[in-house]
Amino acid sequence: MKNQAMGLGLVAGLALALAACSGANGEAAVSVEDVEDKRGETFAQVLAQDPSLSIAANALKQTGLMGALDGKASTTIFVPTNAAFEALDEQTGKLLAQPQNSAIAAAVLRNHMVPGVLDIEAINKAITQAGGEASVANFGGGVLTLTNKAGGLAVQDASGRKAAIPGRVTSVGNGALIAIDAVLVDPALLPASPKP
Numbered sequence: 001m002k003n004q005a006m007g008l009g010l011v012a013g014l015a016l017a018l019a020a021c022s023g024a025n026g027e028a029a030v031s032v033e034d035v036e037d038k039r040g041e042t043f044a045q046v047l048a049q050d051p052s053l054s055i056a057a058n059a060l061k062q063t064g065l066m067g068a069l070d071g072k073a074s075t076t077i078f079v080p081t082n083a084a085f086e087a088l089d090e091q092t093g094k095l096l097a098q099p100q101n102s103a104i105a106a107a108v109l110r111n112h113m114v115p116g117v118l119d120i121e122a123i124n125k126a127i128t129q130a131g132g133e134a135s136v137a138n139f140g141g142g143v144l145t146l147t148n149k150a151g152g153l154a155v156q157d158a159s160g161r162k163a164a165i166p167g168r169v170t171s172v173g174n175g176a177l178i179a180i181d182a183v184l185v186d187p188a189l190l191p192a193s194p195k196p
Helices: 002-020 043-048 051-063 065-069 082-086 090-097 099-110 120-129
Strands: 035-038 075-080 113-115 133-137 143-149 152-156 162-164 169-172 175-180
Touching (some): 043 065, 043 075, 043 169, 043 175, 051 065, 051 082, 051 099, 051 175, 065 075, 082 090, 113 133, 120 143, 120 152
Parallel strands (some): 035 169, 075 175
Antiparallel strands (some): 075 113, 133 143, 152 162, 169 175
């Protein structure tokens, strides 16, 4: 109960920090150089233009999550690159790619999605204000932890799986895409692939 209260406090702290970084129109301030402004486009349009994110784009379509992303609510998704998906062990990669496992893939992808519009400046400010780690609730019902240590900016899930955030952000019509270098999933928590 104590840990849950602490987690909720950190999530609330991040929300306050993000609000403090927002402009008068409610949009998050952006100060990182590697930011593309594509606010006139949807998540689907932006992902279709980036071949390095094609695996995530296909998974979002296959699971039906692309439609949710392109809805009215503001969302930020930490998008694993193709290289991140390809680095998964063979069994996990196959499990997530099979159409019959779309519910499992959707659960994994929801863990990469958070409400609101994040950018690097807001994330760094929240981390500083939270004393080194800031947490935000994801759409999978868990919490992502954001840190900026010697290895650079990173996001971590509850299982301890960590991904680096190189600083590549794309603003879209109702949110943001932040590319990451790992898929936030613990293969040990996934069901085993059925034998052929």
